[in-house]
Amino acid sequence: MKYAGLLVMPAGFFLSIAALILFPAPAPRAAFVLCGLAVEGMGLAVAVRGHMAARGEHHA
Amino acid sequence: MSPAMTDASFALTLALLLLAPLAIAGVALINTGLGRSRSAAQSLLGSLAILAVAAIVFAILGAAFTGNLPGTAGGAGHSFQLAGKSWNWLGAAPFLLGGLGAAPAQSQLALLFEFLAVALVGLLPWGSGADRLRLTAGCAIAAVIAAFVFPLTAHWIWTGGWLAQLGLNFSLGQGFLDGGGAATVHLLGGLSALAVIWIAGPRRGKFPKEGLATAMPGHNAVYVVFGCLLALVGWLAWNVAGAVLWLHAPLAALPVTAINTLLSASAAVVATFAVTRFRFGKPDASLCANGWLAGLVASSACAGIVTPAAALFVGLVAGVATPLLVELCELALSIDDPSGAITVHAAGGLWGLIATGIFAPQPGQLVAQLVGIATLLGFVFPLVYGLFALLNRFVPFRADADGERIGMDLHELGGGAYPEFVIHRDDSYR
Secondary structure, three states: OHHHHHHHHHHHHHHHHHHHHHOOOHHHHHHHHHHHHHHHHHHHHHHHHHHHHHHHHHHO | OOOOOOHHHHHHHHHHHHHOHHHHHHHHHHHHHHOOHHHHHHHHHHHHHHHHHHHHHHHHHHHHHHOOOOOOOOOOOEEEEEOOEEEEEEOOOOHHHOOOOOOOHHHHHHHHHHHHHHHHHHHHHHHHOOOOEOHHHHHHHHHHHHHHHHHHHHHHHOOOOOOOOHHHHHOOEOEOOOOOOHHHHHHHHHHHHHHHHHHHOOOOOOOOOOOOOOOOOOOOHHHHHHHHHHHHHHHHHHHHHHHHHOOOOOHHHHHHHHHHHHHHHHHHHHHHHHHHHHHHOOOOHHHHHHHHHHHHHHHHHHOOOOOHHHHHHHHHHHHHHHHHHHHHHHHHOOOOOOOOHHHHHHHHHHHHHHHHHHHOOOOOHHHHHHHHHHHHHHHHHHHHHHHHHHHHHHOOOEOOHHHHHHOHHHHHHOOOOOOOOOOOOOOOOO
16 A cells, blocks of 8 residues: 555656646646645555554554 | 856855754754664764765765766756756766866855765654664665765756756746755655655554554753754854855845744744643653754745745744644654654755745746655655665665664664663563
């Protein structure tokens, strides 16, 4: 699960880069960059959950 | 192309950079104080070794990729074309500091700044891995950071890479701004610390099967608080030198940068003092030290750009957030971070970079800052984790259980930092 989260994070990065190229107007560009950051945040959250689950399995 | 540097600016920046190692000394002392007494000598020796390894590897390999040396100053390097824009992604200078003597004075100073920066980045995961990370592993981690990860980030942000050119290519303010290294040093170091913690795991007994996490307080609050005072001197030098080198600030703007640094740290420590006083009934020395440091880290991004009132606000937010995030990491997220690098350096740096975008007068600056943050989080962090996970297979990060039990000093160095002290039984091992 941790690796899945870490693999999702680059997708958010590429969304942010795509925003620069695809949207010259400031508002949609900013919105798309924020979406990229949100995807990264979700990936990080999944990675953190994976870390916590691994800890639980280790103790079990 | 950056404007030419005057003799006065050169002399001032050089003098400041000679003071900047005090920030490294401060962080090393804080790391040692926040660890256990039986690992104190290993912690400080490790800091010295990491500084040395990072400097040597950066000189041999890393400096070539930052692109500061002759023929590359001003943003040349490896580029590709995408959507009609040039994306400069890697510096291209001679290895082993070739041509350093013939480089312009500004490039030489920039290189000196980067030497100090890479040493500090290496120290941050070392502090987070305290009491269980092997000395060899700390050096290997520093070598990986100095050889590739830091140079890549430094080139993108400081020496004309694609993040620095966001203003030119996409009309996003002045491009990604990071005068004092909030991203290049602190966010990168904090994320590296998270990767090391995840790979090495928590200290034995930190998270028991049942109940809350075991408190493992630092062994010397005097080291920690004195480290904060040392760090202030280094940070003032660091932020002012960075404003000259990376923001091209005129001499008249430099006192404000120093004042903003002090104000941010002051507001942060007062806020942390108040929060810990409110939550625990008494102020907590180590959390207040973390708050002070978080204020300094946040100022690294914005001290050269914002007004003093904004610097106060930035510090205030950093100071309130720090103790809460320390608790969140330890109690809710099972992250064993003795030095608080993730909270102080990663979160503090992140907040400083966002604040720079909010308070900078140029339109589009906030988006430029967010793109930079997205790059560090979405590209550099997974890259660092992957590299460290690979490295862990060849150079195991973690000491064996017996080493952890007797302490890293005896295990790795054969002698303790305080040989005349009585060693007490450790109740945290269950």
